Amino acid sequence: MKKKNYKPLLFIIPVILILLLLLGLYLENRSTIISPIPKDTIGNTAGNLRGEGRFCEYDGKVYFSNPYDGDALYVMNPDCSEMKKLINSGVSYINAGGNYLFYYLQSSSGGSGLGYIRSMTGIYRAKLNGKESSCLDKDMATMMVLVGDEIYCQHYDNTDFSTFHKIPAAGSDEEIELSTDIVETACVVGGKIYYSGVVDDHYLHVWDTETDTDTILWDGNTSYPTIIDHYVYFMNVDYDYRLFRYDFSNGELMALTNERLDFYNIYDNVIFYQTAGTDTPALMRMNIDGSGPEVVMQGVYNRINTTSTYTYFQPFEENGVIYRTSTFGPVAVDQFPEAEEAAKEYREDN
Numbered sequence: 001m002k003k004k005n006y007k008p009l010l011f012i013i014p015v016i017l018i019l020l021l022l023l024g025l026y027l028e029n030r031s032t033i034i035s036p037i038p039k040d041t042i043g044n045t046a047g048n049l050r051g052e053g054r055f056c057e058y059d060g061k062v063y064f065s066n067p068y069d070g071d072a073l074y075v076m077n078p079d080c081s082e083m084k085k086l087i088n089s090g091v092s093y094i095n096a097g098g099n100y101l102f103y104y105l106q107s108s109s110g111g112s113g114l115g116y117i118r119s120m121t122g123i124y125r126a127k128l129n130g131k132e133s134s135c136l137d138k139d140m141a142t143m144m145v146l147v148g149d150e151i152y153c154q155h156y157d158n159t160d161f162s163t164f165h166k167i168p169a170a171g172s173d174e175e176i177e178l179s180t181d182i183v184e185t186a187c188v189v190g191g192k193i194y195y196s197g198v199v200d201d202h203y204l205h206v207w208d209t210e211t212d213t214d215t216i217l218w219d220g221n222t223s224y225p226t227i228i229d230h231y232v233y234f235m236n237v238d239y240d241y242r243l244f245r246y247d248f249s250n251g252e253l254m255a256l257t258n259e260r261l262d263f264y265n266i267y268d269n270v271i272f273y274q275t276a277g278t279d280t281p282a283l284m285r286m287n288i289d290g291s292g293p294e295v296v297m298q299g300v301y302n303r304i305n306t307t308s309t310y311t312y313f314q315p316f317e318e319n320g321v322i323y324r325t326s327t328f329g330p331v332a333v334d335q336f337p338e339a340e341e342a343a344k345e346y347r348e349d350n
Helices: 007-032 046-050 337-349
Strands: 055-058 061-066 072-076 084-097 100-107 122-127 134-137 140-147 150-157 161-168 176-179 187-189 192-196 204-208 213-218 222-228 231-236 242-247 253-255 260-267 270-276 282-287 294-298 301-306 310-315 323-326
Touching: 046 140, 046 222, 046 260, 046 301, 055 084, 061 084, 061 337, 072 337, 084 140, 100 140, 122 140, 134 150, 134 161, 187 222, 192 222, 222 260, 231 260, 242 260, 260 301, 270 301, 294 310, 294 323
Parallel strands: none
Antiparallel strands: 055 061, 061 072, 072 084, 084 100, 100 122, 122 134, 140 150, 150 161, 161 176, 187 192, 192 204, 204 213, 222 231, 231 242, 242 253, 260 270, 270 282, 282 294, 301 310, 310 323
């Protein structure tokens, strides 16, 4: 009987083991190897992030959370054509920069299938096509924004509760706690986060992301500030949360509404805002100087998100429906039928 030669196996087995080890190291560390994100990137607009970042317009596409499909992540053209589902699970605080999407995966309530079953709450990064999803932080985030190649977020856990953090967009164990104060990471201009103080004052603060230092810019009694050119728009705490603007160039303070607001969102030269404290609350639209106010829809709405073509909003405490109207054209409200139909088609196919 001819003897078997086992010598080739003695060589092949170590090679296979080395290759498996290298593959494991690659899979473990690939989340830290991403293509560059431009330094001047701001992941979404201030108004949209205050509306839970349900829509994000980026590079000719609109990424959005579809309420007709458990808030699953979809993409479409700004005119709502060529709609496609990217991720099954429910998302919010959508940001985009470079070749990537960043989002908070709020639950596993959206859709079905393998991606749905394996989903976990936390901050995630994915390619613009929804592929190669990677978890950057498994804890809760009450707001997040992409600034350059870092995520700034209000981080929440059961130990420290709410703290201000930054996380490298590439993913890292070196997540940094910046402050125990509450920093609303919505309004970003020129690498600086503008926010209203919560703990000790309501002044206008600036967090410099280059130096990670905080300064007070103005001692106004502000809420939800938005910086545009030399103005700051804000809900004035001293005047029952009416919308005001302050001119840094000459110190002029101007009231833009007579009503108390719940929310507002500025896009280009228009402002959408939700009135509060009246017998007939409504979503309104006006010009950026406060002129030409008009009713968009009677009732109480939140999650106001604007894009170049449409502005989207949802009834308060009714998560399964969404309305839209033209951002700049005549008011014509409907229930975003393209999103409802796309969700129906995906359910039928799966």
